[in-house]
Amino acid sequence: MDIVIKLSQFLLSLSLLIILHELGHFIPAKLFKTRVEKFYLFFDVKFSLFKKKVGETVYGIGWLPLGGYVKISGMIDESMDTEQMAKDPEPWEFRSKPAWQRLIIMLGGVTVNFILAFLIYIGIAFAYGDFYVNNSDLKDGVWVVNPVLEKAGLKTGDKIVAINGSPVNKFDGGINELVILSKTVTVERNGQQQELTMPVNLIDQVTSSDVRGAVALRMPFAVGAIDEKSKNKEILKSGDVVTSINGQPLRYFDQLKGMLAPLAGKTVPATVIRDEKETPIAVHVSSEGKLGVGIAQLEERNLERLGYYKFQREQYGFFESIPIGINKGKERLVRYWSQLKAIANPETGAIKSVGGFYAIFNIFPDEWVWENFWNITAVLSIMLGVMNLLPIPALDGGHVMFLLYEMITRRKPSDKFMEYAQMTGFVLLIGLLLFANGNDIYKAIVRQ
Known part of the structure; x- marks a missing residue:
């Protein structure tokens, strides 16, 4: 039953993100009178689970849940439809539209991802508020649950005062990620403050360990x-x-x-x-x-009744929730960007922590709690937006890169060049998928 709950959350979240991302391309394409031939949730390699043509567009559900797509006429994309590109441009094709319209169409998907994430965080703030313990109330410090952090210098009983120089005022669910991504952690120990320098490869060490998390509230x-x-x-x-x-x-x-x-x-x-x-x-x-x-x-x-902690639950009105949610979205975006920079730095070893679909599946808990579901979906929406903006051909960011080149130089890359670029990007993406999902398999085997 637990696996069914996890799988249901995974598929619902993924479907929601894919459909809204593709709508981000579909809507501006239709507004600019560009023909959209297909709109698919998941990939329809060889066959579809469902499809229906409405007007000029075939809507369908594929069997391979690795993403989704819209096929826009007159565009070199993953379909590699070179026959269509060999014909003279039609007025309803993507290639016939002004560069600024094509840019808006290509940026539509990631724009929706970012807007969705911020809206979810606003909704979470309004519906659930904030739940935390004031850091000043942790008189006996924190519990260091991961031996990796102990080796790095943190000790159970330390009170975390600041991370990377920024004061820690609240102890909540985000503290673990901040510690794992930190360069320095300032603690209060035996009445004295000291700054601990975290190892460069802390992310690799933590994700390679058998213990999840970093620090926690000390429990009876x-x-x-x-x-x-x-x-x-x-x-x-x-x-x-x-x-x-x-x-x-x-x-x-x-x-x-x-x-x-x-x-x-x-x-x-x-x-x-x-x-x-x-x-x-x-x-x-x-x-x-x-x-x-x-x-x-x-x-x-019960923890409150026994005198261990006093938990704070801040509730926000609708208008109060807007700046709170926007700020949470910005924090998450900055944090994810920090993760990408760490992955790009060979010294951190963070690239070994890159996971594929199984890693994403495992993020979801084995019980259905809507607050957790929406938090995870917001994070995945930001991840999807940022990853799609990377300047890799075959991703939205690759198309945007070539469109910006065209707008600046007034020179449009040739169709042949775009075909080769798309093929190169596709190979890179397949390589990345194999690496990420191979990491999942390797970790599963090693940790058995």
């Missing part, structure tokens, strides 16, 4: 599932919050590290919060230094 030791073979089966209960073991206070689960090993094979006193009361018990530590229980994730209201 809440008992989850209990092993049937554990001697603590009748002693501990799911939902118990362990607050001391063998007389040692235990406020956070991360403090348990190393505490149990010296007690291996012993039965020791402990204290738990059960039914909102402190209850003394005795727990058995196995010969491996374990209690035989899983860890439960407490809900926000």
